[in-house]
Amino acid sequence: MVRERLTTPQRLLADLDSRDRYRRRALIRGVLADVAGGACSVLEHAYLSGVERPHRLPRPRRQTPTGVGRRGLRDIEYEEWGLIIELDGRFGHDEARSRDADLERDLDAAVFAGKESLRLGWGQVVGRPCLTAAKVAAKLRRLGWSGQLARCPKCPKSRSGDTGRHQTSS
Known part of the structure; x- marks a missing residue:
């Protein structure tokens, strides 16, 4: 509604x-x-509540205009670090034409706005939220974020010799 x-x-x-x-x-x-606050889909809410908040990733802007000549909104934008995250649920991303338009927006953002895009789906956000948080944090660090990733209660326990990487679920 x-x-x-x-x-x-x-x-x-x-x-x-x-x-x-x-x-x-x-x-x-x-x-x-x-x-x-801008979480407009079940997948966007899952990112917010399962990836972003429990792992203390920086707070992004949500539903920001693409700003590169095409109408549309970006799901998540870490503006300070030039990182866009697009969440691809089933709605609006099933058809080849829709997928092509998504990829064109990513290309436009990279070429004309100097921004990088990550595309995440249900598997990354709901199936492997801790691993996804670690990967988003690593990308943000490469782009200049100095924050620290937090472990949530669902994060796998570290093993001795572990490099701190989260394991994928089978």
Whole structure:
């Protein structure tokens, strides 16, 4: 409903607050706050709640205009470091024409705006969030980020001799 602009997160929050009892109120409030902050899809929310926040990656801008002649919005942009992350769920990315347009936007960002793009899907965001966080952090460090990646409760335990890399799940 919010994506189609039939309502706003603020209206939904007001409606939620007007009810005496509502199951999972805290969860719904949290999701609506994230939607208000720019997480516009289930995959974008999964990145925010499973990759970005628990691993303390820097806070990016969300839903930023492409700015290189084509209409559209970038899912995530770490503006200070020139890194764009596009999250490819099934909606809008299934057809060859849509995929081609996505790749063209990535090329435009690299050529005309000097930005790098990473494309992530469900496997990276939901299936391997800790590994993905480590890889995004490594990329950000190469681009000048001086922050530190945090381990979340779901991160695999380090083994002696481990280089700090997260392991992929089978």
